Every structure is written in C-alpha cells, then in structure tokens.
Amino acid sequence: MEVTKYNFPSVLENLRKEIPTCKFISLDIELSGLRTRDDCSNSLFDSVEERYNKHRKGTQGIIATQIGLSIFHFDRDLNTYASATYTFHLCPQFIGSINQTCTFEASVLTFLEKHNFDFNKFAYEGIPYLNKYEEISLTHILKNGMIENFLRYEDVERFWEIKNKVVTWMTSASDKDTLRIKENSILQLYIIDKLKSSFPILTFTTENSEIIIGKNLNINSNSQPATKHTSFNDDVLNYALGFSHVVKLLEDNKKPLVFHNAFGDIAMFYNQFIAPLPASYKSFKREVHKLFPEIYDSKYIILKLKHLIKKDSVFDNSSLQNVYTFFNEKKGKYVCMYSPRIKMKDDFDTKPWFHQAGWDSYCTGFCFIKICHWLGSDNSGSNRPLTTNEHFNAVKIHRNNVYLSRASQPHLCLNENDPANHRPPYLYMRLLKNQILDLPEIASMLSRYGSVDVRKYGKTSVLIAVTGTFTCRKIFEEFKHSKDYDVSVFNPIKHSPILRVTLWSGFFLSSISTMALIFYQLKKL
Known part of the structure; x- marks a missing residue:
C-alpha cells in the first residue's frame, strides 16, 4: 500500500493493531544520496569504528525518502506467513523554528527516476517526521504559544482572506451547502483552529489538501459545539510527528526487525527519526540495541549459508534481487520441503518493482523466511513444517550481526564485542x-x-x-x-620508514659511542 500524509492517519490505526501481534517486521529504506564527502568512501583498510565515523560524517544531509515496512503474521495450521506491506513516502518539513534539510545527489536522482520514483508524491504528499530533539523543540514552541511568531506574512494574509470568504459564504449558503478551501499542512490546522473559535456553528473536515466547511445543524448560534475538539497544539504536534509515530510503535513493541545489508539503513533510521548519530561508535551500538534489541541482517546470514549451497545452485551475488529470484523462481524454490507459503494480504497499488521500498521490504522478509526454514530443516535433520520459534532458533546465532561491505572486518555485532579482523594481512x-x-x-x-x-x-x-x-x-x-x-x-617494524630511521639512528649512535669508548680506552694505555 502506498502511504502519503493524506491516508497516513488511517494506516497508523491499522499498524497499532497489526504490529503488537506480528512475528517480525522487515524494512527497507530508499535514500536521497549515498555520501556527501569524497573522503568518506568505503575501504578495505577501514576498521568498524572508522567505517562508522565515515558514515556519520559522509551522509550528513542525506535522508530517507521512502520507508518500506512489511509486517508478517504466521498461521501455523496453514503453514503460511501473510504480509501487510506499506511504502511510506516521506518529506522534510518547515514548522516553527524547525527547518529540516536534505541533500540529493545527481547520480541518485537519475537512479530514482530510472526506477519510477514519484517526485511529486515526495514533494506534495510526503509524510512529515521529527526526531526526539525536534519533538522537544516543537513542544516547547507550542506550549509557549509561539507558533504564530513563525507564520509568514503571506500566511496571515491568507487566513484573513479565507475568513472573509467564509463570512460571505455563510450569508447565502443553505444548510446542505459546503465550502471547499484548498490549503495544506500546518496552515490548514491553523486556519481550522481559528475558524472554529470564530464560527462555532460550522463543521470542519479535511480531504487531502482541502478544508470542507459545512453548517452544524445540531446547534444554534448561541450554543457551543457538542463535542470537545482536540487542541490546536495537539493537532499540530500529532501532524508534525507523522512517521515518528510508527518509529515509536517499533520501539515500544520490540519486534524482531529484518534488513538486507543493514548497516547503512540502521544508521540512517536512527539519525533521521531518533537523534543525530552519536560521536562514539560504542554509544551508537548501545543506543540502537536498547531501542531495537533483535535485528537480523539477511545479507549477513546469506553469506553464512555457503556450506548449504551447492555449486550448481548458487546465486550470482548476495544482492536482494538475486537472492529473492533464487528463492522464488530458481532452484532455491525447492531447496527443502514444507517451506512456508508466503503471501501479501493486499496487492500493491501499482506493479511492484525492485528499489521501491515497500516491495524491497517484502522481498527482504520473504528471503528471511526461506533462510530460516532452510537452516531450521538442516538443523533438525527432518523434513516437516516448522514453527516460528523453530525458524528463529535456527538464526539466533546470527542475531544482531550486521554485514559490512568492503571493510577490514566482515561484520559488526550490535550487542557484543566486534569480531577480530579475519582478512589476510596487508x-x-x-x-x-x-x-x-x-x-x-x-x-x-x-x-x-x-x-x-x-x-x-x-x-x-x-x-x-x-x-x-x-x-x-x-x-x-x-x-x-x-x-x-x-x-x-x-611488517610494521620492518617496513615503517620512521622505525627504520630510528633503528639506523640508534645503530649509528651506538656505533659512535662504542668507537669513542674504544678510543678512550686506547688513549689511556
């Protein structure tokens, strides 16, 4: 399902029911860029800490433009996993003193255009979001009644224009007439709040970017509205939080999260929706593990499956598309018996394709289930349907291990010490x-x-x-x-220019001292 700011409230209500009862959630993130600094390219010389610092410095300004979320439930009787899959379109926002920024790389724009990215949906219908610090800042602004200080002059002019239009409409409108006014985002909430105070006999609803005004036939001009509305401050904060409501659900429910090639996605997710990435790599690991204690990286697990994959059935590489094709269309489809059926609860609004966040999140979950069943069947030594617990027990040794591409260490561990360097020596x-x-x-x-x-x-x-x-x-x-x-x-000692100079200097000084001592002894004779 495609999710924009217009249908997000109803989707959020569904998520509040689906997430607490699901078995796991798979995610995918589409970004506005890869890196903003040339000196932060990945290198086989990078330690894990160096790689983290490169990512922290080299991705500033880059944001997630789409988040794919697939929520999997399991029916043991039918041996079936069913997925509710969503593509959330996000867009940075300007509200109060919060002016979020983003950086697009030209190469990534070309890539997104090639893969049918909807730039209009990003700009006009993108869901807002706040990290924890931005939420605190906006709450302070609203609490102290300062939101109007940040309205532009043209916004205030627009409100008075609309108010005059409403007054004119009221003089001639029948009871069944409605007035539609096109307005967007926070200004829409501001206008509704002010008009409610001035015209209690009117009703206000919204439909996409329009305010729909009608007459409340249940009250007269001397009475108050029958129901108490939420406050303007609550409405604004609720709207501005946007996708951050989903992040809060993930935090609270602590469900297993599955990524494919997880490191960059986890770091970006934290930076955009939690807080700026910590300066310390150890702090980053600690904070991520505290928020999301059970993370699986399907790319890391796939690379550990080499002992099970026969040479004639191996996929070309471990990219998500290749792994999904292997398990869905090629020999991996029949790799072991009683593999669970995997289906979507709802079809995509449009034909799915790779690098669309929702589809990629579904493929990530699909591959994860296939991997779990393959390992579980191999561990049990029997062919039979497996439970979800058996599936997760099969991959528990890989929990919180995250693949690192092109680094001195093959992976990092979010909840323990990182592994030693297993690469050949320099x-x-x-x-x-x-x-x-x-x-x-x-x-x-x-x-x-x-x-x-x-x-x-x-x-x-x-x-x-x-x-x-x-x-x-x-x-x-x-x-x-x-x-x-x-x-x-x-060999650091043998090949270090500084150490060589030091050793030769020491040898030279030692030789001079020895010769001086010999000369002194001979002179005494």
Missing part, C-alpha cells in the same frame, strides 16, 4: 626502479586479481588490502619474479 609493494609512484595506476593494475584497495606508504611504496587469501596468493604469484615491484607481507 601486503607491502615497493618500486624497484626509479619510478614515480602512480597510485591509481597501481590500483588499476592490481584490480585484475580481485577486490583490492591501495594506500600510499612512503615515497616509493604502497600498502595493499585484499578481501581473501585467493587474491593474496594471485598477487604473490604474479609479482614473484617482477623486476619492477617487490611484494611481501607487511
């Missing part, structure tokens, strides 16, 4: 001839042997980081007899 390459060190040329030359990163290390040498021993072995074999380059395993 390689040290030295130019043997009097050449100019050309880093891009060396990187291009080495890329034919596998995934590598190079870093300058002195005037005539580089460090090489590789993903696996196969690439490492190929580089050694290729350059074993090279007359231009010398390649060896990096």
Whole structure:
C-alpha cells in the first residue's frame, strides 16, 4: 500500500493493531544520496569504528525518502506467513523554528527516476517526521504559544482572506451547502483552529489538501459545539510527528526487525527519526540495541549459508534481487520441503518493482523466511513444517550481526564485542626502479586479481588490502619474479620508514659511542 500524509492517519490505526501481534517486521529504506564527502568512501583498510565515523560524517544531509515496512503474521495450521506491506513516502518539513534539510545527489536522482520514483508524491504528499530533539523543540514552541511568531506574512494574509470568504459564504449558503478551501499542512490546522473559535456553528473536515466547511445543524448560534475538539497544539504536534509515530510503535513493541545489508539503513533510521548519530561508535551500538534489541541482517546470514549451497545452485551475488529470484523462481524454490507459503494480504497499488521500498521490504522478509526454514530443516535433520520459534532458533546465532561491505572486518555485532579482523594481512609493494609512484595506476593494475584497495606508504611504496587469501596468493604469484615491484607481507617494524630511521639512528649512535669508548680506552694505555 502506498502511504502519503493524506491516508497516513488511517494506516497508523491499522499498524497499532497489526504490529503488537506480528512475528517480525522487515524494512527497507530508499535514500536521497549515498555520501556527501569524497573522503568518506568505503575501504578495505577501514576498521568498524572508522567505517562508522565515515558514515556519520559522509551522509550528513542525506535522508530517507521512502520507508518500506512489511509486517508478517504466521498461521501455523496453514503453514503460511501473510504480509501487510506499506511504502511510506516521506518529506522534510518547515514548522516553527524547525527547518529540516536534505541533500540529493545527481547520480541518485537519475537512479530514482530510472526506477519510477514519484517526485511529486515526495514533494506534495510526503509524510512529515521529527526526531526526539525536534519533538522537544516543537513542544516547547507550542506550549509557549509561539507558533504564530513563525507564520509568514503571506500566511496571515491568507487566513484573513479565507475568513472573509467564509463570512460571505455563510450569508447565502443553505444548510446542505459546503465550502471547499484548498490549503495544506500546518496552515490548514491553523486556519481550522481559528475558524472554529470564530464560527462555532460550522463543521470542519479535511480531504487531502482541502478544508470542507459545512453548517452544524445540531446547534444554534448561541450554543457551543457538542463535542470537545482536540487542541490546536495537539493537532499540530500529532501532524508534525507523522512517521515518528510508527518509529515509536517499533520501539515500544520490540519486534524482531529484518534488513538486507543493514548497516547503512540502521544508521540512517536512527539519525533521521531518533537523534543525530552519536560521536562514539560504542554509544551508537548501545543506543540502537536498547531501542531495537533483535535485528537480523539477511545479507549477513546469506553469506553464512555457503556450506548449504551447492555449486550448481548458487546465486550470482548476495544482492536482494538475486537472492529473492533464487528463492522464488530458481532452484532455491525447492531447496527443502514444507517451506512456508508466503503471501501479501493486499496487492500493491501499482506493479511492484525492485528499489521501491515497500516491495524491497517484502522481498527482504520473504528471503528471511526461506533462510530460516532452510537452516531450521538442516538443523533438525527432518523434513516437516516448522514453527516460528523453530525458524528463529535456527538464526539466533546470527542475531544482531550486521554485514559490512568492503571493510577490514566482515561484520559488526550490535550487542557484543566486534569480531577480530579475519582478512589476510596487508601486503607491502615497493618500486624497484626509479619510478614515480602512480597510485591509481597501481590500483588499476592490481584490480585484475580481485577486490583490492591501495594506500600510499612512503615515497616509493604502497600498502595493499585484499578481501581473501585467493587474491593474496594471485598477487604473490604474479609479482614473484617482477623486476619492477617487490611484494611481501607487511611488517610494521620492518617496513615503517620512521622505525627504520630510528633503528639506523640508534645503530649509528651506538656505533659512535662504542668507537669513542674504544678510543678512550686506547688513549689511556
């Protein structure tokens, strides 16, 4: 289901019923960019902490434009998981002193356009949101009656124009007549609040971007409205929170959350809806785990399934589209018996496609269920329908482990210490001839042997980081007899220019001292 600010209130009521009773929730996020700083590119040299700091600094201004949410319930009798899937369209807002910003990368705009992203829906119908600090700030503004101070002059002029229009309409309107006024967002709430005070005999409803005004036939001009309306402050805060209401539901219910390639999505989710990312990586892990104690990364689990996947049935790579196709259309569809049926409760409003957040969230949940059943059947050693508890027990050792792409460590752990570095040691390459060190040329030359990163290390040498021993072995074999380059395993003591200078200096000083002592002893004779 496509969710905009117009149907969000009714969807929110459904979520308040669906989330407390579900088995798990899968999420996907579509972003306005990937990074805003060139010096924050991923590298095989990155430690987990370095990667986190790169992400924190390099994604400032980037926001989630779509959130996909799929809520899965399980019917044991039918061995069926049913998903309620939503695509939430989000848009930053300006209200009071809160002026949210966002950055779009041109390359991402091209990507979004290619995948049918609806820019009009983003701009005109996007759901607002606030993080915790923005919520506190807006609450303070509303409590102290300062919201009118932030209205623009043209907004105030617009209100008086509408009020005069209502007065004119009332003089000639019949009891069944209605007046429709087109207005949007917070100004719509402000106008309704002011008109209610001035005209208690009128009724006010909204339909998308229109205010619908009618006559209240149940009261006369001397009476008060029959029902007590919520206050303007409550209405404004409730509207401005928008998608943050959904985030609060996720926090309160602590349901298992499933992502595919989770690190960036988790960090973005926290930064946009909770608070700015903490300066400390350890604080980030602690806060995320406190809010969402059970997170699964289907990409991480897939990469741990290699021992179960036969060579003739393996998917090309672990991208979501490839994994979903493997389990839904190829040999993975029949990988084990009694795999649960997975269906959507409602069809998509439009034909689904990859990189649409709602569809991707459904595919993430679909793949997660298939993985759980595959591992559960392998663990039990029998072919039979499994319960949800058995499905989750099969992947509990992978809980809160998050895949890291192109880093010195393959994953991070949200609730424990991170694993040790399992990558091969760095390689040290030295130019043997009097050449100019050309880093891009060396990187291009080495890329034919596998995934590598190079870093300058002195005037005539580089460090090489590789993903696996196969690439490492190929580089050694290729350059074993090279007359231009010398390649060896990096030794910090042996290859450090500073340490070499220090050691030679020490040796030189020690030699001078020894010679001086000998000379002194000989002179005494």
